[in-house]
Amino acid sequence: MALTDPESRTTLLAEVMETIRGRIANRSLTPGMRLPSIRGCARSMRVSKSTVVEAYDRLAAEGVIRSQPGSGFYVTAPLAPLSLAETGPERVREVDPLWISRQALGAGDDLLIPGCGWLPPSWMPVEGLRRALRAAARAEPAGLADYGTPLGLPALRALLARRMAGHGIEAAPGQIMLTESGTQAIDLVCRFLLNPGDTVLVDDPCYFNFHALLRAHQVKIVGIPYTAAGPDVAGFAGAVAEHAPRLYVTNSALHNPTGATLSPVTAHRLLTLADQAGMTIVEDDIFADFEAGPAPRLAAFDGLSRVVYIGSFSKSLSASVRCGYIAAPADWIEGLVDLRIATAFGGPALSAELVLTLLQDGSYRKHMDTVRSRLARAMEETLAQLRRIGIAPWIEPQAGMFVWCRLPDGMDAADLARRMLAEKIVLAPGNAFSHARQAGGFLRFNVAQCEDERIFAALARALA
Structure with missing residues (x-):
């Protein structure tokens, strides 16, 4: 200062x-x-x-x-209570990730949230969830009242192993541990592998909650510029040589926030660098079921040697039915289970039963077929609306809900977000996703939350 x-x-x-x-x-x-x-x-x-x-x-x-x-x-003062707002760079509230999340999570019916990261409730398979809940209500008392097993429901883990095999990822059910969410899964991996002061690489831009979660673990965050084919390989190599990072956290398919997909060539180069450096990669693949066609997976190329694979059903099935999972090297699972018991004790038993029911009876497959079709239409319509008012996509995503957009020259996303909040519209400015704060002219839009014409009318007025 x-x-x-x-x-x-x-x-x-x-x-x-x-x-x-x-x-x-x-x-x-x-x-x-x-x-x-x-x-x-x-x-x-x-x-x-x-x-x-x-x-x-x-x-x-x-x-x-x-x-x-x-x-x-x-x-001599005692150690201060951890405040994530204090540990990160100073930000105006419109680009503070935690503030944006609080606004979106607390949104009432009068608040429009094109900057949020989830589907509208009306897109979710509510009737299927009701049927699964009725079936769960008829289960034995232990299924409703007891703790889950340490690894989680065996039948669901076996099914997840078969689903992962469809992406070329070979994992035995014993290498899979259920969690409450993808976020909890990453948190457990960080507890397992990191010490305060370690260095972690992230994409720049990346999912903004990665920043907050890593700050909670008191590590050094280094951002790697992200391209349409994945992280910049030269920048990645330079950061590995300079900082000796312990972890790299990324999305390889349907990257958040850009919507890009990792190329096979970039994937192989990243894995080579990680192997040479003895570094672990955490591959967060919670949007796997949104993709229209198969994309490269680091975990598939690596065979779960240096890659830890994370999944979740919070974005695709229900944010209320909390169920995620970790697939990791076999000799790591016992240590992860111990951490899980120490921090959360039992597993998501009831949620796991609900997810299993919907996967087995075909409801989930039909639901995701519908979601992918709706998202494709919403993407086309949203891009047309944005182009009409002068907002251009960085790339056109192959699938998914996110589009990363460049504002007209000279327009600041944080300032625009501030003005849109007065119109009861919550946006997601680019610097909320950028550790280096180099994305001040970008916004992330969730096309599933852009169906209301008032969003584009308000943006048009602001850009006029």
Whole structure:
């Protein structure tokens, strides 16, 4: 932070103190850590050494830091409670991922949410869910009241193994563990593999909740520019060489937010680099059932050696019926199960039964056939509407619900989102997805949530 306003020594003093408190709050400075030297702090903050001396003295008087003669100043304040809002870069609320999610999740009937990441409830197989619930209600008492097994419902895991084989991924049922969601699955993998301070690579742009989840694990995030064929391979190689990352988290098919699909050539190069670096790849494939044709899977090329495969039914079946899964190397499963028990105890027993019923009776297959057809029509209609008002797609996705769009030159997505909120429309500005904050002129649209003409009318007025 550069403090360049010399107008008031009092103001400068307060800003220095607030900066130190902020670094303690966001855990950049933790108990026992040495503060920058007086000279170094004065130079970096562009203030006088006397201002820093007074700021340190006042913070010491408050008990936030302590002086150790001949050595410097050290943090004495207790470890601050983790605040994800504090750990990330400062953002206006319209591009803060957690704020966007809160608005979309709390949306009433009067709020339009083209920036959200899920299908409308009216698109979901509600009648099939009701039938599955009625069947579950007739189950033995243990099925309604007891904890699930550590790995999860065996019949569903066996069925998932067969479904994965359709994507070329060979996984025995014993390599699959059910979770409450794809997010919980990634969280467990992070708990299993990461320590605070480790480096994790993500696509830039990527699903914005990856940023928040990784910040919760207190790791260093490095973004890799994303292209229409996958991450930039040269950038990926450079980041691997410079940062020695522990993980890379990505979507290979129907990438969120861009809608792009990983090419086979890029997939092979990524796996070669990961193998050379001893790095694990987490392949989040929760949109697998939305694709119109098969796309390359890192887990298929790798054989679940360095790739952990994540799936979920929250986006395709029901956000209320929470059921996801992890497919991992066989010798990792026991450790993941232990973490699962420690953090959530039993598995999603009732949700797993509902998912199994819908998969087995054909309801899910028919539902997804309908969804893919509806999404294809919605994509065509949404792209036509956006082009009409001067918003162009980065690429035309082959399938799925997302389209990544470039605004007219000079238009800022955060500013547009702020104005649309006054019209009761929640957008998803590009910098919510960009760790480097290089996507200020982009928006992600969910075509399934763009059926209301008021969205395009409001956007047209704003762009006029």
